[in-house]
Amino acid sequence: MQLTSQYSAANDLIALEEKYGAHNYHPLDVVIESAQGAWVTDVEGRRYLDFLAAYSAVNQGHCHPAILRAMMEQAGKVALTSRAFRNTQLPLLLRDLHDLTGFDMALPMNSGAEAVETALKAARKWGEKVKGIAKDRAEIIVGANNFHGRTISIVGFSTEPQYRDGFGPFSAGFRNVPFGDVEALRNAITPNTCAFLVEPIQGEAGIILPPAGYLREVASICRENNVLLILDEIQSGLGRTGKLFAYMHDQIAPDVLIIGKALSGGFYPVSAVLSSREVLGVFQPGDHGSTFGGNPLACAVARAALRVVVDEDLPTRSAELGAHALAKLKQIRSPHVVDVRGLGLWLAIELNVPARPFCEQIRDRGVLCKETHEKVIRIAPPLTISPGDLDWGLEKITQVIEQI
Numbered sequence: 001m002q003l004t005s006q007y008s009a010a011n012d013l014i015a016l017e018e019k020y021g022a023h024n025y026h027p028l029d030v031v032i033e034s035a036q037g038a039w040v041t042d043v044e045g046r047r048y049l050d051f052l053a054a055y056s057a058v059n060q061g062h063c064h065p066a067i068l069r070a071m072m073e074q075a076g077k078v079a080l081t082s083r084a085f086r087n088t089q090l091p092l093l094l095r096d097l098h099d100l101t102g103f104d105m106a107l108p109m110n111s112g113a114e115a116v117e118t119a120l121k122a123a124r125k126w127g128e129k130v131k132g133i134a135k136d137r138a139e140i141i142v143g144a145n146n147f148h149g150r151t152i153s154i155v156g157f158s159t160e161p162q163y164r165d166g167f168g169p170f171s172a173g174f175r176n177v178p179f180g181d182v183e184a185l186r187n188a189i190t191p192n193t194c195a196f197l198v199e200p201i202q203g204e205a206g207i208i209l210p211p212a213g214y215l216r217e218v219a220s221i222c223r224e225n226n227v228l229l230i231l232d233e234i235q236s237g238l239g240r241t242g243k244l245f246a247y248m249h250d251q252i253a254p255d256v257l258i259i260g261k262a263l264s265g266g267f268y269p270v271s272a273v274l275s276s277r278e279v280l281g282v283f284q285p286g287d288h289g290s291t292f293g294g295n296p297l298a299c300a301v302a303r304a305a306l307r308v309v310v311d312e313d314l315p316t317r318s319a320e321l322g323a324h325a326l327a328k329l330k331q332i333r334s335p336h337v338v339d340v341r342g343l344g345l346w347l348a349i350e351l352n353v354p355a356r357p358f359c360e361q362i363r364d365r366g367v368l369c370k371e372t373h374e375k376v377i378r379i380a381p382p383l384t385i386s387p388g389d390l391d392w393g394l395e396k397i398t399q400v401i402e403q404i
């Protein structure tokens with residue numbers, strides 16, 4: 001077999017992808033070849049400001065030099081040991097996660113969906129072994145319009161018809177309640193409920209903020225009923241909302257915290273479940289695992305990525321730049337804008353028409369953003385973006401929306 005060594009034109013690459021790849025995405029046709037900070041460069045040399053940041057996986061900016069250095073150094077030593085043996089990096093990442101968050105323990109995985117699955121397994125086993133729920137009876141409550149990943153068990157409790165269509169049958173033991181509704185949660189809890197899994201702010205649903213005080217009430221309902229509060233902060237965490245974690249706006253702490261995405265600054269898939277000794281202590285050797293989870297390359301990258309979040313105080317940057325951006329976006333004058341909302345540098349412009357044509361025109365002016373849920377333009381640049389670049393990008397978006 002002969003492999004063709006190089007294609008230069010974007011159209012050739014797009015044609016290859018369409019021909020040989022499954023069509024489970026509908027990307028904007030910009031073929032990125034390199035990136036630095038908040039900017040990406042396409043294969044034909046055009047530069048774009050990145051207002052998506054890989055769904056918040058590159059909060060630290062593309063190819064952050066400190067994370068790159070850690071990755072190169074570790075890749076030259078040892079990348080993968082499997083957890084059949086120990087390695088020098090995993091213990092240090094576990095300590096960093098504890099020191100940064102206060103949780104007793106962590107269990108590292110790779111993708112976000114795997115970490116969600118891990119949290120669900122921990123919650124069910126805790127339900128049986130600690131709470132005393134009868135075997136195979138544990139129930140987990142989730143929020144409507146949730147997004148927690150794409151595995152069969154996770155899409156099984158999605159309320160989005162497309163995520164589920166054709167993929168059944170699904171796992172039992174999940175119940176949906178409207179997001180933001182504390183009474184619905186209270187009423188859905190039974191003696192068999194082991195956990196409530198929720199995003200503090202729903203990202204994929206279109207940056208949906210719950211009513212003020214929601215999380216605090218949720219935390220107290222869970223505590224009263226001996227139900228674990230599991231927060232999925234895969235997208236909202238690590239600075240995106242203007243705090244290290246979104247739950248910190250409500251001065252609560254979840255029983256289980258799921259993180260991913262920016263945990264690696266975009267270099268590598270790294271995720272983790274953080275919790276107490278009581279919860280993660282339910283796992284015995286052989287109960288759960290992953291060939292790549294906790295590998296030394298992942299751990300070295302994650303340690304460097306966390307250090308950037310702290311050293312560059314990305315949560316504060318996000319709060320300041322986000323407040324500024326929200327005020328600017330609220331000045332857009334267009335009959336198509338229904339709502340402008342967000343927290344930190346995680347903003348949404350909701351339209352009354354499809355957002356895709358807007359995103360295409362915004363791209364043509366040098367800014368990359370992607371519609372979510374058809375009518376929402378999400379704005380989530382790297383948190384390291386300069387105030388000048390941010391204003392430049394917001395100006396392009398404003399021009400396009402006001403002109404259409």
Ligand SMILES: *Cc1c(COP(=O)(O)O)cnc(C)c1O
Pocket residue numbers: 055110111112113114116147148149150199203204232233234235236260261
């Ligand atoms: C992206 C995301 C996931 C899934 O993460 P993957 O790495 O794509 O599996 C889960 N939950 C939330 C809130 C996310 O934003």
